[in-house]
Amino acid sequence: xxxxxxxxxxxxxxxxxxxxxxxxxxxxxxxxxxxxxxxxxxxxxxxxxxxxxxxxxxxxxxxxxxxxxxxxxxxxxxxxxxxxxxxxxxxxxxxxxxxxxxxxxx
Numbered sequence: 390x391x392x393x394x395x396x397x398x399x400x401x402x403x404x405x406x407x408x409x410x411x412x413x414x415x416x417x418x419x420x421x422x423x424x425x426x427x428x429x430x431x432x433x434x435x436x437x438x439x440x441x442x443x444x445x446x447x448x449x450x451x452x453x454x455x456x457x458x459x460x461x462x463x464x465x466x467x468x469x470x471x472x473x474x475x476x477x478x479x480x481x482x483x484x485x486x487x488x489x490x491x492x493x494x495x
């Protein structure tokens with residue numbers, strides 16, 4: 390019986406340790422390749438790059454929000470229609486166009 394108690398206690402400690410390590414993992418390890426697609430999009434808002442909440446309801450991931458569902462439905466591509474439907478996630482001008490309004494300084 391003592392042997393069984395020790396095994397149960399060891400399993401509990403291992404499970405608790407694994408849970409703590411999982412919860413404390415660095416955010417850089419959690420970013421999927423799909424986040425890179427948003428981050429590289431020329432219309433993506435700088436303040437939202439790297440944020441799980443662009444596609445997910447809960448941090449760090451889990452259930453998808455409306456944009457995350459649309460992103461999946463579009464084959465994990467960002468389309469012009471998505472930029473129009475979700476203006477809160479995108480700039481009106483692409484990054485490269487932001488500096489075209491002002492002439493270059495000599």
